[in-house]
Amino acid sequence: MAVVVGIKFKNTNKTYYFDPIGIDFKDGDGVIVETARGIEFSTVVFANKEVDDKEIVQPLKPVIRKATKKDIDQFEKNLKDKESAIVKMKEKVAEMKIDMKVVDAEYTFDRTKLIFYFTADGRVDFRELVKSLAAIFKVRIELRQIYERDDTKMRGALAPCGRPCCCTTHLQDFEKVSIKMAKIQGLSLNPQKINGVCGRLMCCLKYENDYYNEAFKLMPKEGSKVFTPDGEGTVESNDLLKQTSKVKVQLKDGSFDARTYTLDQLKIKEHKSVDDIDDSVDETNE
Numbered sequence: 001m002a003v004v005v006g007i008k009f010k011n012t013n014k015t016y017y018f019d020p021i022g023i024d025f026k027d028g029d030g031v032i033v034e035t036a037r038g039i040e041f042s043t044v045v046f047a048n049k050e051v052d053d054k055e056i057v058q059p060l061k062p063v064i065r066k067a068t069k070k071d072i073d074q075f076e077k078n079l080k081d082k083e084s085a086i087v088k089m090k091e092k093v094a095e096m097k098i099d100m101k102v103v104d105a106e107y108t109f110d111r112t113k114l115i116f117y118f119t120a121d122g123r124v125d126f127r128e129l130v131k132s133l134a135a136i137f138k139v140r141i142e143l144r145q146i147y148e149r150d151d152t153k154m155r156g157a158l159a160p161c162g163r164p165c166c167c168t169t170h171l172q173d174f175e176k177v178s179i180k181m182a183k184i185q186g187l188s189l190n191p192q193k194i195n196g197v198c199g200r201l202m203c204c205l206k207y208e209n210d211y212y213n214e215a216f217k218l219m220p221k222e223g224s225k226v227f228t229p230d231g232e233g234t235v236e237s238n239d240l241l242k243q244t245s246k247v248k249v250q251l252k253d254g255s256f257d258a259r260t261y262t263l264d265q266l267k268i269k270e271h272k273s274v275d276d277i278d279d280s281v282d283e284t285n286e
Contacts, residue, residue, distance in 0.1 A: 030067030
């Protein structure tokens with residue numbers, strides 16, 4: 001067992017473990033730590049606690065110190081200054097006629113580096129832009145190209161459901177989402193219905209996908225012949241949540257009617273595999 005403190009950095013929902021080196025922390029405390037990017041300001045999300053050694057990625061880095069009033073002032077100044085940096089960046093991009101959209105910017109805590117995030121349709125030659133920005137800000141400039149989902153994650157937005165986008169609240173990583181998931185769930189394939197704010201398939205399609213996969217395997221194939229208590233019929237549609245099928249059957253008087261049956265009322269002639277669903281359009285977080 002080891003005593004750790006959990007912290008989160010800006011634009012990430014991941015919790016990282018650090019060695020508190022004997023300092024008592026509480027939730028919400030600011031903390032100064034060293035990462036691969038240099039010295040950074042971050043926030044404590046859970047106070048000192050013991051965790052199993054198996055949960056720790058060694059070596060466990062120590063915190064440098066609990067954030068002081070001066071550290072907090074520096075962090076807030078960095079946040080304020082980044083706004084003017086974004087404005088100047090956009091002006092330069094327009095002036096140099098570079099095809100990119102500026103999304104965000106951030107200073108490292110010690111202000112030795114200024115990082116700009118942007119989206120673009122393809123590769124962009126920004127070497128002259130970097131030189132121009134370095135002359136303006138007098139610090140090392142780094143440009144990072146991100147994708148549509150990262151754009152939404154960084155800036156935040158409301159999803160079609162009316163709640164904040166999952167990527168901005170709790171998703172630690174983007175998982176693969178495919179059009180097959182929407183097809184199995186019987187959703188409309190209208191992009192306005194299944195795409196998120198980022199323009200890609202909604203992450204929440206993944207949440208109940210395992211259930212729908214299993215339910216789909218149990219249900220009869222639409223268009224297949226089945227035996228019902230009222231005779232043989234043709235499956236018109238399925239309700240995967242209720243696990244019922246709507247079957248068109250011929251009644252004794254010769255008329256046809258579409259009736260709903262539970263699975264235990266049907267004798268299924270054939271099953272349809274999940275792999276039979278056309279997955280010609282596949283989307284990922286890339």
